[in-house]
Amino acid sequence: MTSLRVAVVTGSNKGIGFGIVRTLCKQLENGIVYLTARDEGRGKEAVAKLNQEGLQPKFHQLDINDGESVARLREHLKTVYGGVDILVNNxxxxxxxxxxxxFGNQAAITMATDYRGTLDVCHSFHPILKPHGRIVNVSSMNGVKAFDELSEENKAHFRAIKTEEDINLLLKDFIEAAKEGDHKSKGWPSSAYGTVKLGLICGTKLLGEAVQKDRPQDDILIMACCPGHVRTDMSSQQGVKTIDEGADTPVYLALLSSGSTEFNGKMYFDRALVEFM
Incomplete structure:
Protein backbone atom coordinates (compact mmCIF):
# COMPACT_ATOMS: atom_id res chain seq x y z
CA MET A 1 0.00 0.00 0.00
CA THR A 2 1.18 3.52 -0.71
CA SER A 3 0.10 7.15 -0.54
CA LEU A 4 1.41 7.74 -4.04
CA ARG A 5 -1.12 8.92 -6.60
CA VAL A 6 -1.46 6.31 -9.33
CA ALA A 7 -2.60 7.10 -12.87
CA VAL A 8 -3.41 4.71 -15.70
CA VAL A 9 -3.75 5.69 -19.36
CA THR A 10 -5.23 3.12 -21.73
CA GLY A 11 -3.98 2.76 -25.29
CA SER A 12 -0.97 4.94 -24.60
CA ASN A 13 2.00 3.55 -26.50
CA LYS A 14 1.51 6.22 -29.19
CA GLY A 15 -0.59 9.19 -30.23
CA ILE A 16 -2.72 11.15 -27.78
CA GLY A 17 -2.35 8.49 -25.09
CA PHE A 18 1.43 8.79 -25.26
CA GLY A 19 1.10 12.56 -24.93
CA ILE A 20 -1.17 12.14 -21.90
CA VAL A 21 1.35 9.84 -20.20
CA ARG A 22 4.18 12.29 -20.91
CA THR A 23 2.18 15.23 -19.54
CA LEU A 24 1.03 13.36 -16.44
CA CYS A 25 4.61 12.29 -15.73
CA LYS A 26 5.53 15.98 -15.68
CA GLN A 27 2.50 17.30 -13.77
CA LEU A 28 1.29 14.58 -11.38
CA GLU A 29 2.90 15.33 -8.02
CA ASN A 30 3.95 12.36 -5.90
CA GLY A 31 2.65 10.12 -8.65
CA ILE A 32 3.19 6.99 -10.70
CA VAL A 33 1.91 6.85 -14.27
CA TYR A 34 1.15 3.60 -16.05
CA LEU A 35 1.51 3.49 -19.82
CA THR A 36 -0.56 0.59 -21.14
CA ALA A 37 -0.80 -1.12 -24.50
CA ARG A 38 -2.12 -4.34 -25.99
CA ASP A 39 1.32 -5.23 -27.36
CA GLU A 40 3.95 -5.59 -24.65
CA GLY A 41 6.86 -4.89 -26.99
CA ARG A 42 5.41 -1.64 -28.31
CA GLY A 43 4.44 -0.58 -24.83
CA LYS A 44 7.93 -1.09 -23.46
CA GLU A 45 9.44 0.74 -26.45
CA ALA A 46 7.19 3.71 -25.65
CA VAL A 47 8.31 3.65 -22.01
CA ALA A 48 11.94 3.59 -23.16
CA LYS A 49 11.34 6.72 -25.28
CA LEU A 50 10.00 8.56 -22.26
CA ASN A 51 12.90 7.29 -20.16
CA GLN A 52 15.20 9.06 -22.61
CA GLU A 53 13.37 12.29 -21.74
CA GLY A 54 14.03 11.72 -18.06
CA LEU A 55 10.49 10.51 -17.33
CA GLN A 56 9.73 7.29 -15.47
CA PRO A 57 6.34 5.79 -16.39
CA LYS A 58 5.66 2.15 -15.65
CA PHE A 59 4.28 -0.34 -18.16
CA HIS A 60 1.48 -2.85 -17.85
CA GLN A 61 -0.14 -4.82 -20.64
CA LEU A 62 -3.81 -3.95 -21.20
CA ASP A 63 -6.32 -4.89 -23.87
CA ILE A 64 -9.62 -3.23 -22.96
CA ASN A 65 -11.51 -5.81 -25.04
CA ASP A 66 -10.05 -8.66 -22.98
CA GLY A 67 -11.73 -9.05 -19.60
CA GLU A 68 -8.87 -11.12 -18.21
CA SER A 69 -6.34 -8.46 -19.22
CA VAL A 70 -8.42 -5.76 -17.52
CA ALA A 71 -8.75 -7.90 -14.39
CA ARG A 72 -4.99 -8.51 -14.22
CA LEU A 73 -4.25 -4.80 -14.24
CA ARG A 74 -6.98 -4.08 -11.71
CA GLU A 75 -5.66 -6.70 -9.30
CA HIS A 76 -2.10 -5.46 -9.75
CA LEU A 77 -3.11 -1.92 -8.86
CA LYS A 78 -5.21 -3.07 -5.92
CA THR A 79 -2.45 -5.30 -4.51
CA VAL A 80 0.49 -2.95 -4.98
CA TYR A 81 -1.12 0.46 -4.42
CA GLY A 82 -4.47 -0.22 -2.81
CA GLY A 83 -6.27 1.13 -5.86
CA VAL A 84 -6.01 3.83 -8.51
CA ASP A 85 -6.41 7.61 -8.44
CA ILE A 86 -6.66 8.52 -12.12
CA LEU A 87 -7.94 6.54 -15.10
CA VAL A 88 -7.78 8.08 -18.56
CA ASN A 89 -9.65 5.91 -21.05
CA ASN A 90 -7.90 6.84 -24.27
CA PHE A 103 -20.22 -0.09 -42.69
CA GLY A 104 -22.14 -2.44 -40.42
CA ASN A 105 -18.92 -4.19 -39.43
CA GLN A 106 -17.28 -0.82 -38.81
CA ALA A 107 -20.12 0.10 -36.48
CA ALA A 108 -19.95 -3.16 -34.52
CA ILE A 109 -16.17 -3.13 -34.17
CA THR A 110 -16.09 0.53 -33.16
CA MET A 111 -18.79 0.00 -30.55
CA ALA A 112 -16.95 -2.98 -29.07
CA THR A 113 -13.89 -0.87 -28.27
CA ASP A 114 -14.85 2.80 -28.09
CA TYR A 115 -18.04 2.23 -26.10
CA ARG A 116 -18.29 -1.24 -24.60
CA GLY A 117 -14.60 -1.75 -23.86
CA THR A 118 -14.26 1.71 -22.33
CA LEU A 119 -17.30 1.32 -20.07
CA ASP A 120 -16.18 -2.17 -19.05
CA VAL A 121 -12.90 -0.69 -17.81
CA CYS A 122 -14.83 1.99 -15.91
CA HIS A 123 -16.99 -0.64 -14.22
CA SER A 124 -14.02 -2.85 -13.43
CA PHE A 125 -11.94 -0.04 -11.92
CA HIS A 126 -14.76 1.68 -10.04
CA PRO A 127 -14.41 -0.48 -6.90
CA ILE A 128 -10.68 0.33 -6.59
CA LEU A 129 -10.99 4.04 -7.36
CA LYS A 130 -9.66 5.96 -4.39
CA PRO A 131 -11.34 9.03 -2.84
CA HIS A 132 -10.79 12.13 -5.01
CA GLY A 133 -10.38 9.77 -7.97
CA ARG A 134 -10.81 10.96 -11.54
CA ILE A 135 -11.94 9.06 -14.63
CA VAL A 136 -11.61 10.80 -18.00
CA ASN A 137 -13.14 9.16 -21.06
CA VAL A 138 -11.65 10.44 -24.29
CA SER A 139 -14.58 11.01 -26.62
CA SER A 140 -14.95 13.35 -29.58
CA MET A 141 -16.86 16.35 -30.87
CA ASN A 142 -17.88 13.91 -33.60
CA GLY A 143 -20.29 12.56 -31.00
CA VAL A 144 -21.91 16.00 -30.73
CA LYS A 145 -22.07 16.21 -34.52
CA ALA A 146 -23.67 12.76 -34.64
CA PHE A 147 -26.42 13.93 -32.29
CA ASP A 148 -27.11 16.91 -34.53
CA GLU A 149 -27.50 14.53 -37.49
CA LEU A 150 -30.01 12.24 -35.76
CA SER A 151 -33.66 12.27 -36.72
CA GLU A 152 -35.90 14.11 -34.27
CA GLU A 153 -37.25 10.75 -33.10
CA ASN A 154 -33.79 9.41 -32.34
CA LYS A 155 -32.81 12.66 -30.65
CA ALA A 156 -35.79 12.18 -28.36
CA HIS A 157 -34.64 8.63 -27.57
CA PHE A 158 -31.19 9.89 -26.57
CA ARG A 159 -32.65 12.68 -24.46
CA ALA A 160 -34.79 10.08 -22.66
CA ILE A 161 -31.85 7.83 -21.69
CA LYS A 162 -32.05 6.74 -18.05
CA THR A 163 -29.88 3.62 -17.91
CA GLU A 164 -26.87 2.11 -19.62
CA GLU A 165 -29.16 -0.51 -21.08
CA ASP A 166 -31.04 2.30 -22.85
CA ILE A 167 -27.79 3.28 -24.58
CA ASN A 168 -26.97 -0.33 -25.38
CA LEU A 169 -30.33 -0.80 -27.10
CA LEU A 170 -29.99 2.41 -29.11
CA LEU A 171 -26.52 1.48 -30.32
CA LYS A 172 -27.75 -2.04 -31.09
CA ASP A 173 -30.49 -0.54 -33.27
CA PHE A 174 -27.89 1.61 -35.02
CA ILE A 175 -25.62 -1.37 -35.72
CA GLU A 176 -28.49 -3.48 -37.03
CA ALA A 177 -29.58 -0.65 -39.32
CA ALA A 178 -25.98 -0.14 -40.45
CA LYS A 179 -25.68 -3.82 -41.33
CA GLU A 180 -28.94 -3.66 -43.29
CA GLY A 181 -27.73 -0.54 -45.07
CA ASP A 182 -30.79 1.53 -44.12
CA HIS A 183 -29.38 3.51 -41.19
CA LYS A 184 -29.93 6.84 -42.96
CA SER A 185 -33.61 6.15 -43.61
CA LYS A 186 -33.96 5.18 -39.94
CA GLY A 187 -32.59 8.49 -38.77
CA TRP A 188 -28.98 7.58 -38.00
CA PRO A 189 -25.78 9.42 -39.03
CA SER A 190 -23.27 7.99 -41.49
CA SER A 191 -20.47 8.09 -38.93
CA ALA A 192 -20.02 4.94 -36.87
CA TYR A 193 -17.28 6.63 -34.87
CA GLY A 194 -19.41 9.67 -34.09
CA THR A 195 -22.48 7.64 -33.13
CA VAL A 196 -20.49 5.41 -30.82
CA LYS A 197 -18.74 8.39 -29.22
CA LEU A 198 -22.19 9.90 -28.61
CA GLY A 199 -23.02 6.71 -26.74
CA LEU A 200 -19.84 7.11 -24.70
CA ILE A 201 -20.72 10.70 -23.77
CA CYS A 202 -24.14 9.52 -22.58
CA GLY A 203 -22.59 6.61 -20.70
CA THR A 204 -20.14 8.94 -18.98
CA LYS A 205 -23.03 11.11 -17.77
CA LEU A 206 -24.75 8.08 -16.25
CA LEU A 207 -21.52 6.87 -14.60
CA GLY A 208 -21.01 10.31 -13.09
CA GLU A 209 -24.52 10.32 -11.68
CA ALA A 210 -24.10 6.81 -10.29
CA VAL A 211 -20.81 7.48 -8.51
CA GLN A 212 -22.22 10.66 -7.01
CA LYS A 213 -25.12 8.62 -5.63
CA ASP A 214 -23.06 5.64 -4.45
CA ARG A 215 -20.04 7.51 -3.04
CA PRO A 216 -21.16 11.11 -2.44
CA GLN A 217 -18.44 11.88 0.12
CA ASP A 218 -15.52 10.62 -1.99
CA ASP A 219 -15.21 13.56 -4.42
CA ILE A 220 -14.97 11.24 -7.44
CA LEU A 221 -15.43 12.75 -10.90
CA ILE A 222 -16.15 10.92 -14.16
CA MET A 223 -15.96 13.08 -17.29
CA ALA A 224 -15.74 12.95 -21.08
CA CYS A 225 -13.67 15.17 -23.32
CA CYS A 226 -12.55 15.81 -26.87
CA PRO A 227 -8.78 16.30 -27.25
CA GLY A 228 -9.26 18.09 -30.57
CA HIS A 229 -8.02 17.29 -34.06
CA VAL A 230 -4.60 15.85 -33.28
CA ARG A 231 -1.86 14.69 -35.62
CA THR A 232 -1.84 10.94 -35.00
CA ASP A 233 -1.93 7.71 -36.98
CA MET A 234 -5.71 7.65 -36.40
CA SER A 235 -6.08 11.03 -38.13
CA SER A 236 -3.51 10.10 -40.81
CA GLN A 237 -1.34 12.87 -39.34
CA GLN A 238 -3.85 15.46 -40.58
CA GLY A 239 -4.65 17.11 -37.25
CA VAL A 240 -3.92 20.69 -36.24
CA LYS A 241 -2.66 19.84 -32.74
CA THR A 242 0.42 18.01 -31.51
CA ILE A 243 -0.13 15.04 -29.22
CA ASP A 244 0.96 17.16 -26.26
CA GLU A 245 -1.60 19.81 -27.17
CA GLY A 246 -4.19 17.07 -27.49
CA ALA A 247 -3.27 15.86 -24.00
CA ASP A 248 -4.08 19.23 -22.45
CA THR A 249 -7.81 18.83 -21.76
CA PRO A 250 -7.66 15.17 -20.64
CA VAL A 251 -4.87 15.99 -18.18
CA TYR A 252 -6.60 19.18 -17.03
CA LEU A 253 -9.66 17.12 -16.09
CA ALA A 254 -7.61 14.29 -14.57
CA LEU A 255 -5.89 16.74 -12.21
CA LEU A 256 -8.94 18.75 -11.13
CA SER A 257 -8.70 19.79 -7.49
CA SER A 258 -11.14 18.81 -4.75
CA GLY A 259 -14.45 20.58 -4.84
CA SER A 260 -14.86 20.49 -8.63
CA THR A 261 -18.17 18.63 -8.49
CA GLU A 262 -19.69 20.76 -11.26
CA PHE A 263 -17.48 18.89 -13.76
CA ASN A 264 -18.93 15.49 -12.95
CA GLY A 265 -20.61 13.60 -15.80
CA LYS A 266 -20.04 16.35 -18.35
CA MET A 267 -18.27 16.77 -21.67
CA TYR A 268 -15.37 19.18 -22.32
CA PHE A 269 -13.45 20.50 -25.32
CA ASP A 270 -10.45 22.81 -25.00
CA ARG A 271 -11.17 22.89 -21.24
CA ALA A 272 -14.63 24.34 -21.92
CA LEU A 273 -17.98 22.73 -21.16
CA VAL A 274 -19.83 21.32 -24.16
CA GLU A 275 -23.59 21.50 -23.80
CA PHE A 276 -25.93 19.79 -26.25
CA MET A 277 -28.96 17.51 -26.25
Missing part, protein backbone atom coordinates in the same frame (compact mmCIF):
# COMPACT_ATOMS: atom_id res chain seq x y z
CA UNK A 91 -7.88 3.49 -26.11
CA UNK A 92 -10.06 3.54 -29.19
CA UNK A 93 -10.29 2.84 -32.89
CA UNK A 94 -11.58 4.67 -35.94
CA UNK A 95 -11.83 3.36 -39.47
CA UNK A 96 -10.29 5.42 -42.25
CA UNK A 97 -12.61 7.00 -44.78
CA UNK A 98 -11.03 4.83 -47.44
CA UNK A 99 -11.74 1.64 -45.50
CA UNK A 100 -13.45 -1.10 -47.53
CA UNK A 101 -14.83 -2.77 -44.40
CA UNK A 102 -18.65 -2.95 -44.64
Missing amino acids: AGIAFKRASTEP
Whole structure:
Protein backbone atom coordinates (compact mmCIF):
# COMPACT_ATOMS: atom_id res chain seq x y z
CA MET A 1 0.00 0.00 0.00
CA THR A 2 1.18 3.52 -0.71
CA SER A 3 0.10 7.15 -0.54
CA LEU A 4 1.41 7.74 -4.04
CA ARG A 5 -1.12 8.92 -6.60
CA VAL A 6 -1.46 6.31 -9.33
CA ALA A 7 -2.60 7.10 -12.87
CA VAL A 8 -3.41 4.71 -15.70
CA VAL A 9 -3.75 5.69 -19.36
CA THR A 10 -5.23 3.12 -21.73
CA GLY A 11 -3.98 2.76 -25.29
CA SER A 12 -0.97 4.94 -24.60
CA ASN A 13 2.00 3.55 -26.50
CA LYS A 14 1.51 6.22 -29.19
CA GLY A 15 -0.59 9.19 -30.23
CA ILE A 16 -2.72 11.15 -27.78
CA GLY A 17 -2.35 8.49 -25.09
CA PHE A 18 1.43 8.79 -25.26
CA GLY A 19 1.10 12.56 -24.93
CA ILE A 20 -1.17 12.14 -21.90
CA VAL A 21 1.35 9.84 -20.20
CA ARG A 22 4.18 12.29 -20.91
CA THR A 23 2.18 15.23 -19.54
CA LEU A 24 1.03 13.36 -16.44
CA CYS A 25 4.61 12.29 -15.73
CA LYS A 26 5.53 15.98 -15.68
CA GLN A 27 2.50 17.30 -13.77
CA LEU A 28 1.29 14.58 -11.38
CA GLU A 29 2.90 15.33 -8.02
CA ASN A 30 3.95 12.36 -5.90
CA GLY A 31 2.65 10.12 -8.65
CA ILE A 32 3.19 6.99 -10.70
CA VAL A 33 1.91 6.85 -14.27
CA TYR A 34 1.15 3.60 -16.05
CA LEU A 35 1.51 3.49 -19.82
CA THR A 36 -0.56 0.59 -21.14
CA ALA A 37 -0.80 -1.12 -24.50
CA ARG A 38 -2.12 -4.34 -25.99
CA ASP A 39 1.32 -5.23 -27.36
CA GLU A 40 3.95 -5.59 -24.65
CA GLY A 41 6.86 -4.89 -26.99
CA ARG A 42 5.41 -1.64 -28.31
CA GLY A 43 4.44 -0.58 -24.83
CA LYS A 44 7.93 -1.09 -23.46
CA GLU A 45 9.44 0.74 -26.45
CA ALA A 46 7.19 3.71 -25.65
CA VAL A 47 8.31 3.65 -22.01
CA ALA A 48 11.94 3.59 -23.16
CA LYS A 49 11.34 6.72 -25.28
CA LEU A 50 10.00 8.56 -22.26
CA ASN A 51 12.90 7.29 -20.16
CA GLN A 52 15.20 9.06 -22.61
CA GLU A 53 13.37 12.29 -21.74
CA GLY A 54 14.03 11.72 -18.06
CA LEU A 55 10.49 10.51 -17.33
CA GLN A 56 9.73 7.29 -15.47
CA PRO A 57 6.34 5.79 -16.39
CA LYS A 58 5.66 2.15 -15.65
CA PHE A 59 4.28 -0.34 -18.16
CA HIS A 60 1.48 -2.85 -17.85
CA GLN A 61 -0.14 -4.82 -20.64
CA LEU A 62 -3.81 -3.95 -21.20
CA ASP A 63 -6.32 -4.89 -23.87
CA ILE A 64 -9.62 -3.23 -22.96
CA ASN A 65 -11.51 -5.81 -25.04
CA ASP A 66 -10.05 -8.66 -22.98
CA GLY A 67 -11.73 -9.05 -19.60
CA GLU A 68 -8.87 -11.12 -18.21
CA SER A 69 -6.34 -8.46 -19.22
CA VAL A 70 -8.42 -5.76 -17.52
CA ALA A 71 -8.75 -7.90 -14.39
CA ARG A 72 -4.99 -8.51 -14.22
CA LEU A 73 -4.25 -4.80 -14.24
CA ARG A 74 -6.98 -4.08 -11.71
CA GLU A 75 -5.66 -6.70 -9.30
CA HIS A 76 -2.10 -5.46 -9.75
CA LEU A 77 -3.11 -1.92 -8.86
CA LYS A 78 -5.21 -3.07 -5.92
CA THR A 79 -2.45 -5.30 -4.51
CA VAL A 80 0.49 -2.95 -4.98
CA TYR A 81 -1.12 0.46 -4.42
CA GLY A 82 -4.47 -0.22 -2.81
CA GLY A 83 -6.27 1.13 -5.86
CA VAL A 84 -6.01 3.83 -8.51
CA ASP A 85 -6.41 7.61 -8.44
CA ILE A 86 -6.66 8.52 -12.12
CA LEU A 87 -7.94 6.54 -15.10
CA VAL A 88 -7.78 8.08 -18.56
CA ASN A 89 -9.65 5.91 -21.05
CA ASN A 90 -7.90 6.84 -24.27
CA ALA A 91 -7.88 3.49 -26.11
CA GLY A 92 -10.06 3.54 -29.19
CA ILE A 93 -10.29 2.84 -32.89
CA ALA A 94 -11.58 4.67 -35.94
CA PHE A 95 -11.83 3.36 -39.47
CA LYS A 96 -10.29 5.42 -42.25
CA ARG A 97 -12.61 7.00 -44.78
CA ALA A 98 -11.03 4.83 -47.44
CA SER A 99 -11.74 1.64 -45.50
CA THR A 100 -13.45 -1.10 -47.53
CA GLU A 101 -14.83 -2.77 -44.40
CA PRO A 102 -18.65 -2.95 -44.64
CA PHE A 103 -20.22 -0.09 -42.69
CA GLY A 104 -22.14 -2.44 -40.42
CA ASN A 105 -18.92 -4.19 -39.43
CA GLN A 106 -17.28 -0.82 -38.81
CA ALA A 107 -20.12 0.10 -36.48
CA ALA A 108 -19.95 -3.16 -34.52
CA ILE A 109 -16.17 -3.13 -34.17
CA THR A 110 -16.09 0.53 -33.16
CA MET A 111 -18.79 0.00 -30.55
CA ALA A 112 -16.95 -2.98 -29.07
CA THR A 113 -13.89 -0.87 -28.27
CA ASP A 114 -14.85 2.80 -28.09
CA TYR A 115 -18.04 2.23 -26.10
CA ARG A 116 -18.29 -1.24 -24.60
CA GLY A 117 -14.60 -1.75 -23.86
CA THR A 118 -14.26 1.71 -22.33
CA LEU A 119 -17.30 1.32 -20.07
CA ASP A 120 -16.18 -2.17 -19.05
CA VAL A 121 -12.90 -0.69 -17.81
CA CYS A 122 -14.83 1.99 -15.91
CA HIS A 123 -16.99 -0.64 -14.22
CA SER A 124 -14.02 -2.85 -13.43
CA PHE A 125 -11.94 -0.04 -11.92
CA HIS A 126 -14.76 1.68 -10.04
CA PRO A 127 -14.41 -0.48 -6.90
CA ILE A 128 -10.68 0.33 -6.59
CA LEU A 129 -10.99 4.04 -7.36
CA LYS A 130 -9.66 5.96 -4.39
CA PRO A 131 -11.34 9.03 -2.84
CA HIS A 132 -10.79 12.13 -5.01
CA GLY A 133 -10.38 9.77 -7.97
CA ARG A 134 -10.81 10.96 -11.54
CA ILE A 135 -11.94 9.06 -14.63
CA VAL A 136 -11.61 10.80 -18.00
CA ASN A 137 -13.14 9.16 -21.06
CA VAL A 138 -11.65 10.44 -24.29
CA SER A 139 -14.58 11.01 -26.62
CA SER A 140 -14.95 13.35 -29.58
CA MET A 141 -16.86 16.35 -30.87
CA ASN A 142 -17.88 13.91 -33.60
CA GLY A 143 -20.29 12.56 -31.00
CA VAL A 144 -21.91 16.00 -30.73
CA LYS A 145 -22.07 16.21 -34.52
CA ALA A 146 -23.67 12.76 -34.64
CA PHE A 147 -26.42 13.93 -32.29
CA ASP A 148 -27.11 16.91 -34.53
CA GLU A 149 -27.50 14.53 -37.49
CA LEU A 150 -30.01 12.24 -35.76
CA SER A 151 -33.66 12.27 -36.72
CA GLU A 152 -35.90 14.11 -34.27
CA GLU A 153 -37.25 10.75 -33.10
CA ASN A 154 -33.79 9.41 -32.34
CA LYS A 155 -32.81 12.66 -30.65
CA ALA A 156 -35.79 12.18 -28.36
CA HIS A 157 -34.64 8.63 -27.57
CA PHE A 158 -31.19 9.89 -26.57
CA ARG A 159 -32.65 12.68 -24.46
CA ALA A 160 -34.79 10.08 -22.66
CA ILE A 161 -31.85 7.83 -21.69
CA LYS A 162 -32.05 6.74 -18.05
CA THR A 163 -29.88 3.62 -17.91
CA GLU A 164 -26.87 2.11 -19.62
CA GLU A 165 -29.16 -0.51 -21.08
CA ASP A 166 -31.04 2.30 -22.85
CA ILE A 167 -27.79 3.28 -24.58
CA ASN A 168 -26.97 -0.33 -25.38
CA LEU A 169 -30.33 -0.80 -27.10
CA LEU A 170 -29.99 2.41 -29.11
CA LEU A 171 -26.52 1.48 -30.32
CA LYS A 172 -27.75 -2.04 -31.09
CA ASP A 173 -30.49 -0.54 -33.27
CA PHE A 174 -27.89 1.61 -35.02
CA ILE A 175 -25.62 -1.37 -35.72
CA GLU A 176 -28.49 -3.48 -37.03
CA ALA A 177 -29.58 -0.65 -39.32
CA ALA A 178 -25.98 -0.14 -40.45
CA LYS A 179 -25.68 -3.82 -41.33
CA GLU A 180 -28.94 -3.66 -43.29
CA GLY A 181 -27.73 -0.54 -45.07
CA ASP A 182 -30.79 1.53 -44.12
CA HIS A 183 -29.38 3.51 -41.19
CA LYS A 184 -29.93 6.84 -42.96
CA SER A 185 -33.61 6.15 -43.61
CA LYS A 186 -33.96 5.18 -39.94
CA GLY A 187 -32.59 8.49 -38.77
CA TRP A 188 -28.98 7.58 -38.00
CA PRO A 189 -25.78 9.42 -39.03
CA SER A 190 -23.27 7.99 -41.49
CA SER A 191 -20.47 8.09 -38.93
CA ALA A 192 -20.02 4.94 -36.87
CA TYR A 193 -17.28 6.63 -34.87
CA GLY A 194 -19.41 9.67 -34.09
CA THR A 195 -22.48 7.64 -33.13
CA VAL A 196 -20.49 5.41 -30.82
CA LYS A 197 -18.74 8.39 -29.22
CA LEU A 198 -22.19 9.90 -28.61
CA GLY A 199 -23.02 6.71 -26.74
CA LEU A 200 -19.84 7.11 -24.70
CA ILE A 201 -20.72 10.70 -23.77
CA CYS A 202 -24.14 9.52 -22.58
CA GLY A 203 -22.59 6.61 -20.70
CA THR A 204 -20.14 8.94 -18.98
CA LYS A 205 -23.03 11.11 -17.77
CA LEU A 206 -24.75 8.08 -16.25
CA LEU A 207 -21.52 6.87 -14.60
CA GLY A 208 -21.01 10.31 -13.09
CA GLU A 209 -24.52 10.32 -11.68
CA ALA A 210 -24.10 6.81 -10.29
CA VAL A 211 -20.81 7.48 -8.51
CA GLN A 212 -22.22 10.66 -7.01
CA LYS A 213 -25.12 8.62 -5.63
CA ASP A 214 -23.06 5.64 -4.45
CA ARG A 215 -20.04 7.51 -3.04
CA PRO A 216 -21.16 11.11 -2.44
CA GLN A 217 -18.44 11.88 0.12
CA ASP A 218 -15.52 10.62 -1.99
CA ASP A 219 -15.21 13.56 -4.42
CA ILE A 220 -14.97 11.24 -7.44
CA LEU A 221 -15.43 12.75 -10.90
CA ILE A 222 -16.15 10.92 -14.16
CA MET A 223 -15.96 13.08 -17.29
CA ALA A 224 -15.74 12.95 -21.08
CA CYS A 225 -13.67 15.17 -23.32
CA CYS A 226 -12.55 15.81 -26.87
CA PRO A 227 -8.78 16.30 -27.25
CA GLY A 228 -9.26 18.09 -30.57
CA HIS A 229 -8.02 17.29 -34.06
CA VAL A 230 -4.60 15.85 -33.28
CA ARG A 231 -1.86 14.69 -35.62
CA THR A 232 -1.84 10.94 -35.00
CA ASP A 233 -1.93 7.71 -36.98
CA MET A 234 -5.71 7.65 -36.40
CA SER A 235 -6.08 11.03 -38.13
CA SER A 236 -3.51 10.10 -40.81
CA GLN A 237 -1.34 12.87 -39.34
CA GLN A 238 -3.85 15.46 -40.58
CA GLY A 239 -4.65 17.11 -37.25
CA VAL A 240 -3.92 20.69 -36.24
CA LYS A 241 -2.66 19.84 -32.74
CA THR A 242 0.42 18.01 -31.51
CA ILE A 243 -0.13 15.04 -29.22
CA ASP A 244 0.96 17.16 -26.26
CA GLU A 245 -1.60 19.81 -27.17
CA GLY A 246 -4.19 17.07 -27.49
CA ALA A 247 -3.27 15.86 -24.00
CA ASP A 248 -4.08 19.23 -22.45
CA THR A 249 -7.81 18.83 -21.76
CA PRO A 250 -7.66 15.17 -20.64
CA VAL A 251 -4.87 15.99 -18.18
CA TYR A 252 -6.60 19.18 -17.03
CA LEU A 253 -9.66 17.12 -16.09
CA ALA A 254 -7.61 14.29 -14.57
CA LEU A 255 -5.89 16.74 -12.21
CA LEU A 256 -8.94 18.75 -11.13
CA SER A 257 -8.70 19.79 -7.49
CA SER A 258 -11.14 18.81 -4.75
CA GLY A 259 -14.45 20.58 -4.84
CA SER A 260 -14.86 20.49 -8.63
CA THR A 261 -18.17 18.63 -8.49
CA GLU A 262 -19.69 20.76 -11.26
CA PHE A 263 -17.48 18.89 -13.76
CA ASN A 264 -18.93 15.49 -12.95
CA GLY A 265 -20.61 13.60 -15.80
CA LYS A 266 -20.04 16.35 -18.35
CA MET A 267 -18.27 16.77 -21.67
CA TYR A 268 -15.37 19.18 -22.32
CA PHE A 269 -13.45 20.50 -25.32
CA ASP A 270 -10.45 22.81 -25.00
CA ARG A 271 -11.17 22.89 -21.24
CA ALA A 272 -14.63 24.34 -21.92
CA LEU A 273 -17.98 22.73 -21.16
CA VAL A 274 -19.83 21.32 -24.16
CA GLU A 275 -23.59 21.50 -23.80
CA PHE A 276 -25.93 19.79 -26.25
CA MET A 277 -28.96 17.51 -26.25
